[in-house]
Amino acid sequence: MGTTHPKCRRKGKIVIRVGNIIPPAISSLGDGRFVRCSRKLGSVVALTASVAALLLIVHQHDPFGFGQTLQRALPEMFASTTETGAHPRPAAVNPDEESRYRALSEFVARRYRVSQDVAYDLVGLAHNVGRQHALDPLLIIAVIAIESRFNPIAESVAGAKGLMQIIPRYHTDKLEEYGGEKAVFDPVANVKVGAQILKEYLRLTGNLGIALQMYAGALGDTDDQYTSKVLNEKNRLQQALLQSVARSAPAAPIRTVSARPQLLSPSPLE
Helix, strand or coil: CCCECHHHHHCCCCCECCCCCCCHHHHCCCCCHHHHHHHHHHHHHHHHHHHHHHHHHHHHHCCCCHHHHHHHHCCCCCCCCCCCCCCCCCCCCCHHHHHHHHHHHHHHHHHHCCCHHHHHHHHHHHHHHHHHHCCCHHHHHHHHHHHHCCCCCCECCCCCECCCCECHHHCHHHHHCCCCHHHHHCHHHHHHHHHHHHHHHHHHHCCHHHHHHHHCCCCCCCCCHHHHHHHHHHHHHHHHHHHHHHHHCCCCCCCCHHHCCCCCCCCCCC
8 A cells, every 4th residue: 555755745745655666586687787788779779760860861862862873973983992991093094194183183172172082083074074075174174163063963943953054954865865864963974964065065156155155054144254254263273283283393403502513624635
């Protein structure tokens, strides 16, 4: 039978003691195996819930699975990861190309706050696509920089998407080769289609400035602001390359007094 606590009785409350409801066998475990198992089980449940929430957030913000898409879409850029865990480098890159790619990727990573590994791969992609379409790779990189700031899932209010901000409904025929409109978020497909569009405008107009204004849908801009932005960025990339070459060039020897050529003494036969 329970008892009423005197203090609670004075406050109009009733607390009934019903004794110890935990069986002696369990209570005697204290902080032993049962408690430890319970704590581990609670940790596992919490961790599982956290992982599930994280996966849901990633899926909502990256519905196209860009992280997996980039690695699948750049097979020539991604070799197998080494045992040391270093990020794989593009295959068949000679030392000059490696130096060029690294200088450009360092500039891009620093200026646009993106991963240098991803920047390196995109720089290599721009060079490959540039060779395929006979376009200056620095021009392609500059367009990517101005259009999306190297965000592969960027999307404008006008419906332009991806690295080079392609509007799918205007270029369905070009995207069809890569699997349809969803391929606009595929980095390789986006850059290839963007370069193809720019090349067509160059052929049509014979003028880089007008072609760039057409690409931006800004032919009405008589100040050519878009063209200026792209070409200024291209110049910055070129300067980054020149500075890299200057840093890697051997220092010119400094001539000192001791290096002054000595006059030959006359021969005794003279």
